Amino acid sequence: MHWADVIAAELLKRSNSHRIATGISPSGHIHLGNLREMVTADAIRRALVDAGGEAKIVYIADDFDPLRKRYPFLPEEYENYVGMPLCKIPDPEGCHDSYSEHFLQPFLESLEILGIPVEVRRAYQMYKDGLYEENTRIALSKRDEIARIIAEVTGRELEEDWYPFMPLCENCGRINSAKVKSFDESWIYYECECGYSGKVGYAGGGKLTWRVDWAARWQILKITCEPFGKDHAAAGGSYDTGVRIAREIFNYEPPYPVPYEWIHLKGKGAMKSSKGIVIPVREMVEVIPPEIVRYITIRVKPERHIEFDPGLGLLDLVEEFEEKFKEKDRSVELSLVGDVVYSDVPFRHLIVVGQIANWDLDKVLEIIERTGYRVDEITRKDVERRLKYAKKWIEKYAPDRIKFEIPEKVSVDFSEEEEKFLRTYAERLQNDMSPEEIHTLVYDVSKELGIKPSKAFQAIYKAILGKTYGPRVGYFIKSLGVEWVKERIKAAL
Ligand SMILES: [Zn+2]
Ligand SMILES: [Zn+2]
Structure with a gap:
């Protein structure tokens, strides 16, 4: 059973209708690490709805929190704003009404792209509207009891x-x-x-104060479930105090807790906006398809740490998603946004074909057909959508060795051995060969001529790209067109 369904089943034992809280302080770029909270909440929301329950996500923007320090990305004059509420500080780039809105708006846009519906509550507005009045009066009059709970x-x-x-x-x-x-x-x-x-x-x-605010918020917004970072979940942490304050001071039953682990950026450690180790969510949803962004979090249990690699690691993740899509896996189901269609053309293939075709959709579809895929309405729709992501991924996160350009012509020297191989290989290449056959032919010819297969592959890349590496040969040659490759080899020699 998927973890979200397990949590939903637990929640449904308590009540049929749920309000799931999420909260992020908009003090800097809201990043993938913060997004784990939102995606976790949404997976639970969907699982609840699928099981016949009702659920809503409440997103609380803590814009009444103070600016804790001048972060490295802030100009010097922001030293003066330290300690002031985020909603009262000017936008560092001048494009929004306040500091907090500057970071909040792009995040809310991202949530829409990711298909996460939220009821947005701004902390300052909630206080101003008097929603906290009753709890504030109770908390002030019971300060000794609260102090005792916190001490205990x-x-x-x-x-x-x-x-x-x-x-x-x-x-x-x-x-x-x-x-x-x-x-x-x-x-x-x-x-x-x-x-x-x-x-x-x-x-x-x-x-x-934070621990009391949290417990009060549960009651004010009628929260029944809340995912939060593992720091709050530690023994003696804010959830433990929140539970007692909620029950003993406000007489409210605390929400079902879902603590989650951090997302680390591969090779860089935990994402922290204060340290600048972030990929802003708004940037990510432009480069990576929303279902994949969601899948990063949904595929593993909340208590498991995630190491995210937007480079080559992302391709492995997408490949896994494509496999599981065929199996109608629950994680995939919970990740999909809207009525997205998937063809059987792998993302990896789009990356190679896109570069060959210079991202021209018609050319890409032509090559895809030639490389053995059926091009129907679904393929068209899917390729049109995912090709855009493939292009952006190449531009933004792809390591250099994945990128290539086909030069007009190549001027490289070949050894006698390489020349012999290329001539024989080009002669044997046939138009109707499948990518696998083209690939196997490299081994057959190199064996026959007694040259190392690795040398043979290098010779092919040299003739096509002018360098010694490139995409997998079978699909690459099929994508370029066998005739074109034969001519190319002739010209290169
Ligand atoms: Zn003062
Ligand atoms: Zn702005």
């Missing part, structure tokens, strides 16, 4: 004058430097490190 779960004693609330200082605009001094029915009184003392109202005047 984390082993960390809080200061005597601690309050579970961060006032937004009216003077310096920071949300992480003022301390609550007291509160009454209408106001929360504070003193700020900037020297200012003032008061704020309950709606939008500040926010609950």
Whole structure:
């Protein structure tokens, strides 16, 4: 049984209708690592719906969070904004209303491309609208109990004058430097490190501290399930405190937790926007088909770590997807977006053929037919869609040795042995040979002439590309056209 179906079955024992929470702080480029949360939630949502339940994903943009530091991608003047809420800071590139919207908008576009429907909630707006009022009053009046829970779960004693609330200082605009001094029915009184003392109202005047905010949010948005990064899931982590705060302070049953592992970028480590080790999601969905982006997360259990390689590793992943597509595998089913069709033309083949045909669709289809694939309406539709991704992948993530251009003519020297091989090989090549036969012929001729097959392959690449490596010979020659290759070899010699 697929992991998403297992979770859905568990959830359906509790209730037929579910609200799955996801939350990302838009403090920098939202990347594939963050996307794991969204895709995990969506796989569960789909599994619930498939099992006859109802489900909705709520996406909470934590735009009331402070800017924690000036990240390497920010100009120097952003030093001044450290501590201010992300929604109150100007867009570093000036194209959106705020810092948070600048990172949020492209992410929301990506979610649409990936077929993930979300109810978007912005934290600041929720506070301003008074949604947190009731929970804030309860949290302030029960601060001793909350402090005790946090101390018991984390082993960390809080200061005597601690309050579970961060006032937004009216003077310096920071949300992480003022301390609550007291509160009454209408106001929360504070003193700020900037020297200012003032008061704020309950709606939008500040926010609950993280662990309390999380538990309050579950209740406010009626959350029943939530995937979150493994750091929150550690013993004594924020989920453990959240559970107790939800039950003991807010009288709400905490959501079903789905902790997930990180996605590492091959050779670079965990993706962290603060360190610049990221592929922004918006960029990825332009280069990699949405079903493959989803498949990266859906094919493995949430608790398993993912090593993602957008280069050659991606081709292996796509190949696996193409195989499983034929088997109607559940991971593939949960990954597909909309009414996408797949032909049996492999992505690897599109990469070679696309380069040969200079990405011209008609030429590509002609070559595909010649190389033994049936070209019908499905093939046309599929190739037209995936060829665009193949082209972008070549431009953006492909390693150099996958890329080639067919030069007008080649001027390379051949050894006597190579010459002999090429002449014989070209003579024996037949128009009606299949890619496999063309490939086998290399071995047959080299054996007959007593030359190493590796040398024989190199000679072929030299004659066609002017270098000693290239795509797999059988399909390559069939794609180029046997007649063309025969002429080419003649001309090269
Ligand atoms: Zn912008
Ligand atoms: Zn201040």
